Amino acid sequence: xxxxxxxxxxxxxxxxxxxxxxxxxxxxxxxxxxxxxxxxxxxxxxxxxxxxxxxxxxxxxxxxxxxxxxxxxxxxxxxxxxxxxxxxxxxxxxxxxxxxxxxxxxxxxxxxxxxxxxxxxxxxxxxxxxxxxxxxxxxxxxxxxxxxxxxxxxxxxxxxxxxxxxxxxxxxxxxxxxxxxxxxxxxxxxxxxxxxxxxxxxxxxxxxxxxxxxxxxxxxxxxxxxxxxxxxxxxxxxxxxxxxxxxxxxxxxxxxxxxxxxxxxxxxxxxxxxxxxxxxxxxxxxxxxxxxxxxxxxxxxxxxxxxxxxxx
Amino acid sequence: xxxxxxxxxxxxxxxxxxxxxxxxxxxxxxxxxxxxxxxxxxxxxxxxxxxxxxxxxxxxxxxxxxxxxxxxxxxxxxxxxxxxxxxxxxxxxxxxxxxxxxxxxxxxxxxxxxxxxxxxxxxxxxxxxxxxxxxxxxxxxxxxxxxxxxxxxxxxxxxxxxxxxxxxxxxxxxxxxxxxxxxxxxxxxxxxxxxxxxxxxxxxxxxxxxxxxxxxxxxxxxxxxxxxxxxxxxxxxxxxxxxxxxxxxxxxxxxxxxxxxxxxxxxxxxxxxxxxxxxxxxxxxxxxxxxxxxxxxxxxxxxxxxxxxxxx
Numbered sequence: 001x002x003x004x005x006x007x008x009x010x011x012x013x014x015x016x017x018x019x020x021x022x023x024x025x026x027x028x029x030x031x032x033x034x035x036x037x038x039x040x041x042x043x044x045x046x047x048x049x050x051x052x053x054x055x056x057x058x059x060x061x062x063x064x065x066x067x068x069x070x071x072x073x074x075x076x077x078x079x080x081x082x083x084x085x086x087x088x089x090x091x092x093x094x095x096x097x098x099x100x101x102x103x104x105x106x107x108x109x110x111x112x113x114x115x116x117x118x119x120x121x122x123x124x125x126x127x128x129x130x131x132x133x134x135x136x137x138x139x140x141x142x143x144x145x146x147x148x149x150x151x152x153x154x155x156x157x158x159x160x161x162x163x164x165x166x167x168x169x170x171x172x173x174x175x176x177x178x179x180x181x182x183x184x185x186x187x188x189x190x191x192x193x194x195x196x197x198x199x200x201x202x203x204x205x206x207x208x209x210x211x212x213x214x215x216x217x218x219x220x221x222x223x224x225x226x227x228x229x230x231x232x233x234x235x236x237x238x239x240x241x242x243x244x245x246x247x248x249x250x251x252x253x254x255x256x257x258x259x260x261x262x263x264x265x266x267x268x269x270x271x272x273x274x275x276x277x278x279x280x281x282x283x284x285x286x287x288x289x290x291x292x293x294x295x296x297x298x299x300x301x302x303x304x305x306x307x308x309x310x311x312x
Numbered sequence: 313x314x315x316x317x318x319x320x321x322x323x324x325x326x327x328x329x330x331x332x333x334x335x336x337x338x339x340x341x342x343x344x345x346x347x348x349x350x351x352x353x354x355x356x357x358x359x360x361x362x363x364x365x366x367x368x369x370x371x372x373x374x375x376x377x378x379x380x381x382x383x384x385x386x387x388x389x390x391x392x393x394x395x396x397x398x399x400x401x402x403x404x405x406x407x408x409x410x411x412x413x414x415x416x417x418x419x420x421x422x423x424x425x426x427x428x429x430x431x432x433x434x435x436x437x438x439x440x441x442x443x444x445x446x447x448x449x450x451x452x453x454x455x456x457x458x459x460x461x462x463x464x465x466x467x468x469x470x471x472x473x474x475x476x477x478x479x480x481x482x483x484x485x486x487x488x489x490x491x492x493x494x495x496x497x498x499x500x501x502x503x504x505x506x507x508x509x510x511x512x513x514x515x516x517x518x519x520x521x522x523x524x525x526x527x528x529x530x531x532x533x534x535x536x537x538x539x540x541x542x543x544x545x546x547x548x549x550x551x552x553x554x555x556x557x558x559x560x561x562x563x564x565x566x567x568x569x570x571x572x573x574x575x576x577x578x579x580x581x582x583x584x585x586x587x588x589x590x591x592x593x594x595x596x597x598x599x600x601x602x603x604x605x606x607x608x609x610x611x612x613x614x615x616x617x618x619x620x621x622x623x624x
Contacts, residue, residue, distance in 0.1 A: 182541075182542055214548075234546060255561070
């Protein structure tokens with residue numbers, strides 16, 4: 001697999017992106033390639049200064065960069081030679097198998113929609129996060145911030161997307177898909193979840209197990225939790241609050257350590273015609289390493305092809 | 313203050329309600345009275361069997377009860393001699409200062425709306441929960457489950473209600489009111505929070521401090537957090553998930569112990585013409601005790617009068 005990364009992506013780039021790429025090498029197969037997108041000379045210098053080997057990598061030269069807080073649409077138009085623009089150009093041509101960045105996530109989202117585009121039939125591509133389960137496994141929650149306002153049919157599709165992702169990348173057989181709600185009974189919830197339940201309850205597209213309350217998101221009731229991006233983002237950030245407080249108090253045990261975002265690295269954008277991964281702006285080298293490994297796994301799983309088949 | 317409690321309210325009633333009432337006596341002033349609403353003979357027997365003193369209490373006889381899972385409107389109509397119906401009757405007549413129950417919360421909500429009624433001008437009375445702050449204080453979050461779908465003007469009013477509650481009952485001067493959102497900037501969020509921000513930003517009715525993300529709900533950025541009842545319920549139940557996992561792992565330190573709902577006992581219904589408090593169905597005697605003490609504090613603070621003045 002040819003997995004590419006934007007060397008400028010993230011608050012501590014390019015140092016940590018190059019460092020993370022060097023770390024990822026160890027876990028890559030012989031036929032995997034890591035491609036660094038950015039200023040080629042700068043990338044090579046950084047590799048050397050970090051004790052890496054320039055010949056371990058491939059390079060795509062992109063002299064320009066999109067700032068973290070730039071307006072996505074404007075920046076992509078004004079900077080065709082930025083690492084993000086160039087990355088999507090190569091992805092759309094099929095010359096790389098996956099493209100990752102911990103940079104401007106709006107530009108990554110817009111870039112994906114304009115270059116590889118949404119898969120036909122998918123209303124709203126979305127992003128995911130991992131819920132560490134008490135039993136040792138991992139659950140998927142989606143959406144976690146891209147689509148703040150959802151219609152019931154959009155949530156229904158999240159069920160399909162999350163189910164395919166959980167099965168093909170995380171190896172969860174016939175994933176249990178639950179709707180995040182404020183009561184377990186069918187009639188509970190807001191207008192959105194009430195209507196979504198009706199769509200999901202007879203689904204043949206995924207294994208719907210009913211409503212799940214936020215008190216049960218870390219147990220084994222479900223493998224995939226579906227919600228609108230506003231609610232998903234709240235769930236994610238509240239978990240982050242607890243993680244931070246526990247860390248501050250020196251209370252991170254084996255379970256709570258698994259709430260560290262660095263372990264997961266990033267999320268694919270589910271529902272686009274290509275393997276596009278977004279990482280946290282504050283990504284460390286460990287996070288970058290894990291995003292690269294996830295991008296390799298996502299590419300190997302042929303996620304877009306599977307989603308395309310489901311939406312045929 | 314004459315604070316009344318439904319002896320049938322809660323999963324472990326009437327044992328724990330009577331036990332809780334006995335425990336509350338110690339913290340009551342001389343001129344405070346606890347009134348037990350339910351079968352008078354049963355109440356007296358229970359007091360004796362628990363080693364209490366019958367003369368410490370007053371009684372309002374109500375031979376019937378509304379089951380936890382009964383349909384609120386039907387049950388209130390069909391059971392005029394139930395403890396909840398009788399409680400509201402006495403509250404509406406002004407013969408008791410506060411009425412609490414850990415029973416059917418739907419019946420408590422509907423009963424409040426039909427008997428003492430919503431304060432003129434308040435669109436949707438709501439309920440609250442406590443957010444234990446890392447600095448030792450307490451924050452208020454509202455709504456946490458009654459109004460799952462809110463309009464911006466309803467959220468705006470939650471800002472007023474929460475602010476008055478925090479100041480008059482929790483003694484927080486000029487409480488900092490924040491809007492729960494998925495980004496700090498004004499333009500972030502879903503359609504609801506974007507529109508609500510516009511209403512709140514120039515408010516003279518409370519001290520609006522902007523958006524707060526779920527990662528910051530336990531810090532001192534805000535004293536009152538406003539959100540729709542769906543989101544608030546999710547925040548509450550996710551905190552419950554962490555509390556339960558920490559408890560199971562024997563990791564409850566002084567801070568995390570404060571997530572125990574028993575310490576707070578219940579919530580007033582904010583925005584009705586009377587002091588009505590709702591407790592958790594699983595209430596222990598400690599929770600009942602604390603709900604009674606909170607009902608005393610709420611009555612002393614003249615919460616409905618303060619809210620009435622704000623909505624004049």
